[in-house]
Amino acid sequence: EAGVVQSPRYKIIEKKQPVAFWCNPISGHNTLYWYRQNLGQGPELLIRYENEEAVDDSQLPKDRFSAERLKGVDSTLKIQPAELGDSAVYLCASSLSQTYNEQFFGPGTRLTVL
Amino acid sequence: GNSVTQMEGPVTLSEEAFLTINCTYTATGYPSLFWYVQYPGEGLQLLLKATKADDKGSNKGFEATYRKETTSFHLEKGSVQVSDSAVYFCALRANAGKSTFGDGTTLTVKP
Numbered sequence: 001e002a003g004v005v006q007s008p009r010y011k012i013i014e015k016k017q018p019v020a021f022w023c024n025p026i027s028g029h030n031t032l033y034w035y036r037q038n039l040g041q042g043p044e045l046l047i048r049y050e051n052e053e054a055v056d057d058s059q060l061p062k063d064r065f066s067a068e069r070l071k072g073v074d075s076t077l078k079i080q081p082a083e084l085g086d087s088a089v090y091l092c093a094s095s096l097s098q099t100y101n102e103q104f105f106g107p108g109t110r111l112t113v114l
Numbered sequence: 115g116n117s118v119t120q121m122e123g124p125v126t127l128s129e130e131a132f133l134t135i136n137c138t139y140t141a142t143g144y145p146s147l148f149w150y151v152q153y154p155g156e157g158l159q160l161l162l163k164a165t166k167a168d169d170k171g172s173n174k175g176f177e178a179t180y181r182k183e184t185t186s187f188h189l190e191k192g193s194v195q196v197s198d199s200a201v202y203f204c205a206l207r208a209n210a211g212k213s214t215f216g217d218g219t220t221l222t223v224k225p
Contacts, residue, residue: 041217093157
């Protein structure tokens with residue numbers, strides 16, 4: 001069974017440019033999470049989806065970040081415009097449901113903003 | 115809000131040494147507790163979990179016991195191997211489904 005797939009694995013952009021990350025969760029997993037992991041820290045939740053509905057986006061900086069999960073399967077996280085402080089690893093994870101404890105993580109996208 | 119505090123690293127041990135990585139938490143209600151491991155270049159993987167007080171999670175020789183009285187979930191292994199070198203994250207999952215992670219502890223095991 002394929003795990004959580006993310007692309008790209010690495011992205012380098014200049015500040016003020018837009019960037020997008022893509023995630024394909026494990027087949028059948030209804031819950032999808034986007035996390036940001038700064039260097040030397042643990043993941044911090046940005047947004048959580050139940051199917052196509054965003055049920056927790058309280059930590060998403062909505063002035064520049066947006067996300068979508070059309071059809072309740074794969075998801076895209078966008079930053080526009082990017083700032084220097086956005087440099088981090090963006091992790092996607094999925095689980096069968098929000099009440100099912102185990103989350104499966106993708107390898108992440110390492111973003112560098114110059 | 116909820117929080118997780120992990121023992122600061124890095125931790126360097128010789129092969130076959132005993133490992134303890136401390137983790138304490140603050141949470142309302144009755145969270146589930148987890149240890150995740152992240153190998154270089156890979157995503158986080160669930161190592162073990164415990165869903166209620168006094169439960170012991172175990173996997174691959176690692177163990178952790180959910181201690182409600184001390185709000186702790188320390189990770190232990192009796193004899194580490196070089197292949198255990200990784201970053202270890204303690205995490206909790208609250209009743210509302212939101213997960214909170216510690217900052218991670220880097221373990222290096224030398225032959």
